Amino acid sequence: MHTLHGWTALVTGASSGIGEACALALSQAGVRLVLVGRREDRLRALASKLAVPAHPLVLDVRSRPDVEAALAALPAEFASVDILVNNAGLALGTDAAHQASLDDWETMIDTNCKGLVYLTHALLPGMVRRNRGHIVNLGSVAATYPYPGGNIYGATKAFLHQFSQNLKADLVGTRVRVTDVQPGMVETEFSQVRFRGDTQRASKLYEGMEPLTAADIADVVQWCVTRPAHVNINVVEVMPADQG
Ligand code: NDP
Numbered sequence: 098m099h100t101l102h103g104w105t106a107l108v109t110g111a112s113s114g115i116g117e118a119c120a121l122a123l124s125q126a127g128v129r130l131v132l133v134g135r136r137e138d139r140l141r142a143l144a145s146k147l148a149v150p151a152h153p154l155v156l157d158v159r160s161r162p163d164v165e166a167a168l169a170a171l172p173a174e175f176a177s178v179d180i181l182v183n184n185a186g187l188a189l190g191t192d193a194a195h196q197a198s199l200d201d202w203e204t205m206i207d208t209n210c211k212g213l214v215y216l217t218h219a220l221l222p223g224m225v226r227r228n229r230g231h232i233v234n235l236g237s238v239a240a241t242y243p244y245p246g247g248n249i250y251g252a253t254k255a256f257l258h259q260f261s262q263n264l265k266a267d268l269v270g271t272r273v274r275v276t277d278v279q280p281g282m283v284e285t286e287f288s289q290v291r292f293r294g295d296t297q298r299a300s301k302l303y304e305g306m307e308p309l310t311a312a313d314i315a316d317v318v319q320w321c322v323t324r325p326a327h328v329n330i331n332v333v334e335v336m337p338a339d340q341g
Contacts, residue, residue, distance in 0.1 A: 099323050107131040107178045109158055109216060110185035112139035114285030115235060118315035119182050124149045126319065131175050133158070133185065150174060158185045158212030159204075168219040177227065178220045180322055183213045184235040186253075188291045191246040202249040209253035213260065221264075221273070230273040231322050234261050235314075238281045238334055254279070258332070265331060274329045276321045281336035284308040306339035 106123045110116035112134030120130050124147040131152045132140045140153035152175045156167050171178075186209045189201040217232060224230025239247050240254035261277040268275060288299035302308075314335065321330045 104179040105129040106180035108182040109133040112136040116184040118311035122315040159207040164215040188250040194248045236277045236279040282308045
């Protein structure tokens with residue numbers, strides 16, 4: 098097993114769901130953490146629970162200048178980021194493409210694609226210089242399997258997949274690894290965001306089935322980053338047993 102002792106991880110979207118679970122799992126492996134999100138209270142509460150040094154970083158990943166400035170100004174103890182978990186993301190709306198809101202589409206592109214690109218562009222050169230690192234991108238089965246209303250969300254996750262694969266090609270010959278983790282249905286705040294706070298509609302999604310938990314996905318992320326250094330897990334698709 099690959100030891101993460103002395104490593105630092107930055108997790109975007111650490112204020113809830115899969116990102117929070119990944120931060121908890123990585124902290125148990127002794128990794129120092131930078132916790133990124135917009136909800137400061139959530140980030141601070143999580144940081145205070147962790148048994149490792151943790152730095153809450155309030156940041157909107159859609160803002161290129163904010164991302165560049167915040168990452169350039171990380172405290173020295175957290176400045177050498179070895180693991181980047183690009184997890185911040187969202188789906189908005191369920192309308193068919195001909196009825197969907199262009200504002201929603203733009204928000205998904207700005208968060209799921211541009212945010213991913215800004216964080217990666219800022220942190221990858223340091224990983225290559227130090228010849229160690231791992232970028233874990235939270236994709237989705239929506240990249241592969243279309244569904245009604247999935248339109249731009251699915252497309253953003255296909256972008257993430259293709260970006261991950263091309264990064265991997267550029268990084269051959271280094272010990273910097275790239276993984277695209279593609280979950281099926283995970284019960285988090287994701288559906289509440291998608292349905293704009295309609296919790297009833299969100300919980301209906303899981304009727305008659307047992308969805309994945311955020312901890313299930315964090316286990317997978319943990320497994321990927323602890324493989325021996327010469328092993329790159331390119332893509333992992335994780336479905337609930339109940340999801341077809
Ligand atoms: P949550 O809604 O629980 O978490 C999303 C996280 O993203 C929050 O912490 C939120 O923090 C953060 N975030 C959203 N927008 C921004 C932004 N502009 N800047 C910074 N942070 C932002 O959902 P999940 O944990 O389920 O989702 C995590 C990832 O997993 C997403 O990329 C999602 O697409 C993917 N995924 C989820 C699935 C599911 O069924 N739940 C299935 C497949 C993939 P804050 O609001 O504080 O900024």
